[in-house]
Amino acid sequence: MRIEFFVPGDAKTSGSKRAFLNKSTGKLIVAPANSKQKDWQAALGYFADIAARNYGLITEPCILACVFYRLRPKNHFRTNGQVKPQFENAKPASKPDGLKLCRAVEDAMSKIVYADDSLVCDHRISKRYCENGQRPGVSITVETYDNQKLKGTDNGKEEKPERAGSTNLFGTGRADGST
16 A cells, blocks of 8 residues: 655644643643644544545555655845756755654654554654745655555564674674684
């Protein structure tokens, strides 16, 4: 099974928390650090529901690929609107980090696309700048291993190095460093 869809908007993170003391009760309260997280996750859930409507809930291990598209900073552009040559291949190597962005996607799709987010066994996370006329948002692909077509994934098979001639941190062929 393969489900693909795009969610427009400024992607928000999930996972960071802030804690504060309730002065009247004396109890510690833990809340999401991002106040706009719930709105973003609601949008993710809405578009995920539409995309997954004709499929059953995924109940087997799957792959999640997310490509987050961010608006370029104004200093990337010339006055005529063209991207400056030195920024043509730039990547958004700044906050928010991709893992926390993907965590919001993964959490929002639980019980909508897959039965639980623990079923996601492989992740592909990318951050890119929007190209001409492209809207910010996230392109999402969820795919089960029986239909695995995502480039760069290994279909659940781990490559194991050869024992003979392999090296480790100690520069020897054995994990304990002995020869």
